[in-house]
Amino acid sequence: MTGKQLGMSARLKISRIDLDQTLGCGQTFRWRRGADATWRGPIGDCLVTLRTSGQWLYADGDPKRKDLRARVSTYLRGADDIAEVQSELSRDPVMARGAGAVAGLRIVKMDEWECLASYALATYANVPRISLMIENLASKYGDPIAKGVHAFPSIGRMREASVAELRRCGLGYRAEYLAGICQAVDEGRLADMREMPDEELRDALLELPGVGEKVADCVSLFGFGRLGAFPIDVWMQRALLRLYGVKGSYSRLREFAAGRFGGYAGYAQEYLYYNERTLSRSGGCAFTRRGASSDRTP
DNA sequence: GCCCAGGAGTGTG
DNA sequence: CACACTCATGGG
Numbered sequence: 001m002t003g004k005q006l007g008m009s010a011r012l013k014i015s016r017i018d019l020d021q022t023l024g025c026g027q028t029f030r031w032r033r034g035a036d037a038t039w040r041g042p043i044g045d046c047l048v049t050l051r052t053s054g055q056w057l058y059a060d061g062d063p064k065r066k067d068l069r070a071r072v073s074t075y076l077r078g079a080d081d082i083a084e085v086q087s088e089l090s091r092d093p094v095m096a097r098g099a100g101a102v103a104g105l106r107i108v109k110m111d112e113w114e115c116l117a118s119y120a121l122a123t124y125a126n127v128p129r130i131s132l133m134i135e136n137l138a139s140k141y142g143d144p145i146a147k148g149v150h151a152f153p154s155i156g157r158m159r160e161a162s163v164a165e166l167r168r169c170g171l172g173y174r175a176e177y178l179a180g181i182c183q184a185v186d187e188g189r190l191a192d193m194r195e196m197p198d199e200e201l202r203d204a205l206l207e208l209p210g211v212g213e214k215v216a217d218c219v220s221l222f223g224f225g226r227l228g229a230f231p232i233d234v235w236m237q238r239a240l241l242r243l244y245g246v247k248g249s250y251s252r253l254r255e256f257a258a259g260r261f262g263g264y265a266g267y268a269q270e271y272l273y274y275n276e277r278t279l280s281r282s283g284g285c286a287f288t289r290r291g292a293s294s295d296r297t298p
Numbered sequence: 299g300c301c302c303a304g305g306a307g308t309g310t311g
Numbered sequence: 312c313a314c315a316c317t318c319a320t321g322g323g
Contacts, residue, residue: 026304027304119304122303122304122305123303123304123305123306124302124303124304124305124306124318124319124320125303125304125305125319125320125321125322126302126303126304126321126322126323127303127304127322128303128321128322128323129303129320129321129322130303130304132321132322133321167319170319170320170321171319171320172318172319172320172321173306173317173318173319173320174318174319175319177306209306209307210305210306210307211306212305212306212307213305213306214304214305214306215304215305215306218304231304232304233303233304233305234302234303234304234305235304236304249312249313273304277304
């Protein structure tokens with residue numbers, strides 16, 4: 001093929017979606033925002049550019065992909081009923097006050113393997129560095145899918161790499177964990193895990209080296225689409241203390257969240273995470289503990 | 299230079 | 312059960 005390809009375009013209706021909230025909140029690591037408010041990133045082996053206009057979401061991608069619309073819709077969980085999510089969560093007064101400000105945030109549905117490997121690297125590192133580690137791995141082991149962009153590497157391809165080689169991608173001590181996960185998991189195992197009930201899946205993930213409760217919950221939520229999962233990191237500890245006055249062990253906070261947020265705890269978690277990390281940085285907290293907006297910075 | 303980061307594993311009280 | 316310590320390294 002010679003000459004520039006315009007690429008295939010698809011138009012989707014995904015209720016209330018906000019790409020900045022959804023792709024910039026830190027749940028996923030490979031999307032980049034352009035100055036024109038477009039977002040570019042890989043979905044599997046397809047590089048996609050997204051933009052919103054009015055109530056429509058436009059997706060541009062590889063012209064050879066006939067399933068671009070389906071891929072994007074699945075990835076952004078277009079079938080989720082956000083009105084119902086918001087309604088359910090708003091039985092909690094704190095959520096009732098702030099959830100509307102983040103109604104455009106959707107949990108993503110990442111590829112299971114990409115999610116597992118990515119969050120295994122996400123321990124004790126900030127989001128920019130996690131992105132760096134992943135891009136290093138992709139450019140070294142992933143198939144090229146566009147100029148300067150590589151797909152996330154397959155399990156098989158990454159399994160062939162030595163620990164020392166992985167470490168050279170800047171993984172630090174995480175290299176051994178990733179290598180161990182590659183040994184313990186294959187496509188068949190991931191397929192089995194898709195069929196497991198939530199708790200069994202969580203236990204299966206916890207058996208993997210370098211996977212603790214927080215990573216297991218992230219992978220359950222963003223990789224396997226279990227919306228009841230509630231990952232707790234330092235930001236969530238702060239949010240739960242500040243907004244609900246609760247603190248304690250992981251299991252204690254987890255039980256609090258399950259009782260308070262139910263089956264959509266994953267959405268509540270991401271709402272609070274986004275609020276704590278992004279909104280409170282600029283002094284514009286959507287969620288407040290009590291009173292309408294009395295504790296906002298004027 | 300310093301502190302922090304979407305923690306987990308291991309050992310100890 | 313709760314802590315304390317270590318792990319390796321780039322970002323802000």
